[in-house]
Amino acid sequence: MKASLLQMTSGIDPAANARVIAEGVAQAAAEGSAMLFTPEMSGLLDGNRARAAEHVVAQQEDRVLAATREAAAKHGIWVHLGSLAVKAPEAGCDKFLNRGFVIDASGEIRASYDKLHLFDVDLATGESWRESNTYCRGERAIVVDTPIGRLGLAICYDMRFPDLFRALSDAGATALAVPAAFTRPTGQAHWHLLLRARAVEAAAFVIAAAQTGTHEDGRATYGHSLVIDPWGEILLDMGEEAGLGSAEIDLARVEDVRSRVPVLRHRRPIPPVETFV
Template structure:
């Protein structure tokens, strides 16, 4: 499988964000990619929630989603659109942070709403309350592709190994982690967590990330990674924006899982005894 990763520096204008996505998809297709992976909040990244509200619409109205479906069909390219902020018809006033898998005909094959929301006060002074604007998802999602089963997550989900256990238990041989990691947490934990998730599952991890100083003033860590099932980093994009391709040998999944068959050795853990 030829996987292309788009490392973005998304701003506050959905039309500019859409243009960048289409350009990335066209370049990926032109270079012979089978599937494109894009980061969290691929079209608009804006922490000014009053301003951002004007750009958040329903799926049917979203220009980025429509453009990526059209581009996928035009080029016969699968796309994991890492996530978009979207409105639901029946909601509680909060949005969904939703990822999409689009097949080579332009059809939406899977949707995933980010389950774990990032509410934290960071050492650099940032205070982030994702749950104030977004509602959490409640369903883990895998999707079949021509190259294997893909498990979906978004950014902060990376810190919750139970989700990735559920995805690999459901047959995922690839795990996608689109993200907009902050710089302090990225420096501390990004590489080690992604490698750990790959090793635990014996699966490929593809993590498309946001990078650099954004129009809303935030700075993201970058370092989009592809990690193989043995934990080897096959691609690290550093802080540059653009697209990079890597070839995935899916036979490595079988090899890693046969060498250390942790999936077969997993056992459900019930209650915990507290010894005194």
């Protein structure tokens, strides 16, 4: 079956971003895809916190989410909306949550996931990011059954933490969604490397829809949305252009790889580490 990825250059206007997503949904459905994947922060990418805060609302009030659900139902296609910034005081969060959504072909939300690991780093280029100033971290790991198999959910910086992907594959995930807004320096160094490693370790497909290009708020993202098979082979690399790309997901490939190198069956609890000095 076919999975489509929408590589975006999201900006500071949620309505404009919603139109791009709705058009992507329609195009993916017309091309026969079973599911569309969008990047992290699909609905709003704005480093100006005060300006961004004017658009961040609870998920039931979010117009991008509503437009995506409407488009999914209209065109009869599942959508993984990579993530949105949402308010969630009911979850005990006094900031925002970076939340992804899996939406079925009738427009219903089947699952949501809040980013577990927050990007608090200082890069050699002088870029400094403090997601924890704006976002609360999530508390749950999530898998959900979809037309392309059992899907484990992650977001961007999560990819650096293999324990999460071990937990997702232990829970039966045969595909892993990793929407992202990766910086160019870290993307050039680690994007392909880390995602291929996660695919091989879990013996699962990795589907990583990404932001790309120079955004209205001035940041630059790496692009290169990827689909990687369980053997670590890259089936799709979208480069740096915004738009739609697709790849075939053959679930028999998961069983084939896992039968040849049965890493999941060979996993065992790690004993305490002994230190010698």
